[in-house]
Amino acid sequence: MNNHTKIFGEASTILEIKKKEIILEMGEVENYLSFIIKGSVVIITYHNGNEICIGFSIENSFFSSYVSFLTRKSSQYQVVALEDTTIERIDFESLQVGYSLSAYHQEKGRKIAEQLYIKGSQRAFSLITKTAEERYLEFIETYPNLLQRIPLKYVASYLGVTPVSLSRIRNKIAKH
Amino acid sequence: MNNHTKIFGEASTILEIKKKEIILEMGEVENYLSFIIKGSVVIITYHNGNEICIGFSIENSFFSSYVSFLTRKSSQYQVVALEDTTIERIDFESLQVGYSLSAYHQEKGRKIAEQLYIKGSQRAFSLITKTAEERYLEFIETYPNLLQRIPLKYVASYLGVTPVSLSRIRNKIAKH
DNA sequence: CAATTCTATTTACAAATGATAAGAAATCAA
DNA sequence: TTGATTTCTTATCATTTGTAAATAGAATTG
Numbered sequence: 001m002n003n004h005t006k007i008f009g010e011a012s013t014i015l016e017i018k019k020k021e022i023i024l025e026m027g028e029v030e031n032y033l034s035f036i037i038k039g040s041v042v043i044i045t046y047h048n049g050n051e052i053c054i055g056f057s058i059e060n061s062f063f064s065s066y067v068s069f070l071t072r073k074s075s076q077y078q079v080v081a082l083e084d085t086t087i088e089r090i091d092f093e094s095l096q097v098g099y100s101l102s103a104y105h106q107e108k109g110r111k112i113a114e115q116l117y118i119k120g121s122q123r124a125f126s127l128i129t130k131t132a133e134e135r136y137l138e139f140i141e142t143y144p145n146l147l148q149r150i151p152l153k154y155v156a157s158y159l160g161v162t163p164v165s166l167s168r169i170r171n172k173i174a175k176h
Numbered sequence: 177m178n179n180h181t182k183i184f185g186e187a188s189t190i191l192e193i194k195k196k197e198i199i200l201e202m203g204e205v206e207n208y209l210s211f212i213i214k215g216s217v218v219i220i221t222y223h224n225g226n227e228i229c230i231g232f233s234i235e236n237s238f239f240s241s242y243v244s245f246l247t248r249k250s251s252q253y254q255v256v257a258l259e260d261t262t263i264e265r266i267d268f269e270s271l272q273v274g275y276s277l278s279a280y281h282q283e284k285g286r287k288i289a290e291q292l293y294i295k296g297s298q299r300a301f302s303l304i305t306k307t308a309e310e311r312y313l314e315f316i317e318t319y320p321n322l323l324q325r326i327p328l329k330y331v332a333s334y335l336g337v338t339p340v341s342l343s344r345i346r347n348k349i350a351k352h
Numbered sequence: 353c354a355a356t357t358c359t360a361t362t363t364a365c366a367a368a369t370g371a372t373a374a375g376a377a378a379t380c381a382a
Numbered sequence: 383t384t385g386a387t388t389t390c391t392t393a394t395c396a397t398t399t400g401t402a403a404a405t406a407g408a409a410t411t412g
Contacts, residue, residue, distance in 0.1 A: 045301075045305065047305045052304055052305055054300070054301065054304065066293065066297070067293075067294050067297055067298075070290050070293075070294065071294070076301070099279075099283065099286075100279075102279060103275075103276075103278060103279035103282045106279045106282030106283050106285075106286055107275065107282050109282075109286045110275075110282055110285045110286035110289055113286055113289035113290045113293055114246050114289045116293055117242065117243075117246075117289055117292055117293040117296060118243050118246065118247070120293060120296045120297050120300055121242070121243055121296050122243075123300045124230070124296055124299045124300045124303065125221075125230065125252070127300060127303040127304070127336065128228055128230065128303070128333070128334075128336050129221065129223040129228055131398090132398085132399080151358085151359065151360090152359075152360065153358095153359070153360085157304070158304075160303065160304050161399070161400090162399075162400060162401085163359080163360070163361090164360090164361080164362085164399085164400075164401080164402095165398085165399055165400070166360095167360065167361050167362080168361090168362090168398095168399085170360095170361090171361080171362090307368090308368085308369080327388085327389065327390095328389075328390065329388095329389070329390085337369070337370090338369075338370060338371085339389080339390070339391090340369085340370075340371080340372095340390090340391080340392085341368085341369055341370070342390095343390065343391050343392080344368090344369085344391090344392090346390095346391090347391080347392085
């Protein structure tokens, strides 16, 4: 990963994270906007004792507990590395300094917000319009081979179903 | 509405829309980012012949078929006025010109994207973590008295259930 | 390598939601 | 206002999904 050109410029830092390492705890304020150079992370929350997967990010995409980052309030989510992962990240203050320096940085910040909006919006669209089975097939399209890289239980809660239900869906599809 | 200070400045226009009027057709490219001065709009799509409500916007909030607006691709959504509505809106080109003129405009654009992200993200969170009943109660909290202003069927599909199911939920709540 | 822990599947039953149809209530338009 | 249309509720039955428990399979750790 030596040929990675920094996304955020000088103010950012490169970080290596081991698999299963917690990048952000629930309740903390998210202080970073991050870009994945290699690996994958999952954003999780807990509800009635169940682990619920809010979203994944893989190489060449941004992640953050972004609402916490934007609002400076404590995060509803935990962020965990699913594999050994390398990220580039910039802290909130440095980013604001960047914004204040130039329209270029403002534009970059806007485009990241827009990109994250598009991703989140497609998620909500799927949850509303599609069945669990359709969402599973869509997941496979969107994240080819991620299925082989991470535990199924995350995929299940990401799709909004239990692991048991996902198992039934996979079984049904396999029978075609 | 004469005391409305323009959000987008000179390049924007004020528009009055009658109830039930279609502001954007499905398949068209969204050319505006809009701010509601008075009234409400609903963003709709159709799936398997069913009308599905993607989201509402009410006075003092922004709306757009935003993914279409950002990507310049045809809109998956229709936008309709739920009541007689007054909006201020700016077209894509003018907004880009604004962006190119100053960091101030870039910042404004970024903040709108962030605000829309936060709204969308809370939606997905609710769909994943909450039951239909909980989402209904949350809806009432988020949009007090909107229930009295618009047809229930939109609320149902917004919550991700059928009108029949919503009716059962309301019945159950009323019995407490 | 063995033991332990974590994941995934399967089954049986319960609960929630969907589909359809019928009728009541509300809204709209002439 | 009156009739027509749209919206909302209720009932029935089918389907999906959830819960719990048992088991099998993987992965991890010492």
